[in-house]
Amino acid sequence: MSTDEPFRVLCLDGGGMRGAYTATYLNGLAKSFGIRRGGVDFDLGTGFDLICGTSTGAIVACALACGIPMARVIDLYAANGGKIFPRRLPKTAGLAFVRDLLLRSRDLRSGAAALRAA
Known part of the structure; x- marks a missing residue:
């Protein structure tokens, strides 16, 4: 090139x-x-x-x-x-944000599995 x-x-x-x-x-x-x-x-x-x-x-x-x-x-x-x-962004900060951070890896795993299945 x-x-x-x-x-x-x-x-x-x-x-x-x-x-x-x-x-x-x-x-x-x-x-x-x-x-x-x-x-x-x-x-x-x-x-x-x-x-x-x-x-x-x-x-x-x-x-x-x-x-x-x-x-x-x-x-x-x-x-x-x-x-x-599957994961939605939290509408408010605080406790919802902490919960979102804790559950993120679980949601990422389920999303990756769904993509492979599709």
């Missing part, structure tokens, strides 16, 4: 179930590019040299890097999102 060529990076943020929004946006973008290219299916991941993400963004990034259609990722979130991301 020449130093004159751009190195294209796509980095997707985390946020639990908000990954469904990211996947939906990327799905729409791929459809738009596909229409511009004559109605063909467009693999958006091929346009980047590096695709990465944090938490739910990593799930979407891995799918995109592997050429998995975003419609499948959207379906994954719709069918299994509540099991993959």
Whole structure:
């Protein structure tokens, strides 16, 4: 790779179930590019040299890097999102926050198991 060529990076943020929004946006973008290219299916991941993400963004990034259609990722979130991301953020600080910290590892284990099962 020449130093004159751009190195294209796509980095997707985390946020639990908000990954469904990211996947939906990327799905729409791929459809738009596909229409511009004559109605063909467009693999958006091929346009980047590096695709990465944090938490739910990593799930979407891995799918995109592997050429998995975003419609499948959207379906994954719709069918299994509540099991993959079971933990809700506490609405108040104090005791609820401490309880959340104590239960976090249990919730992460159950979410990881649900993701593997999906």
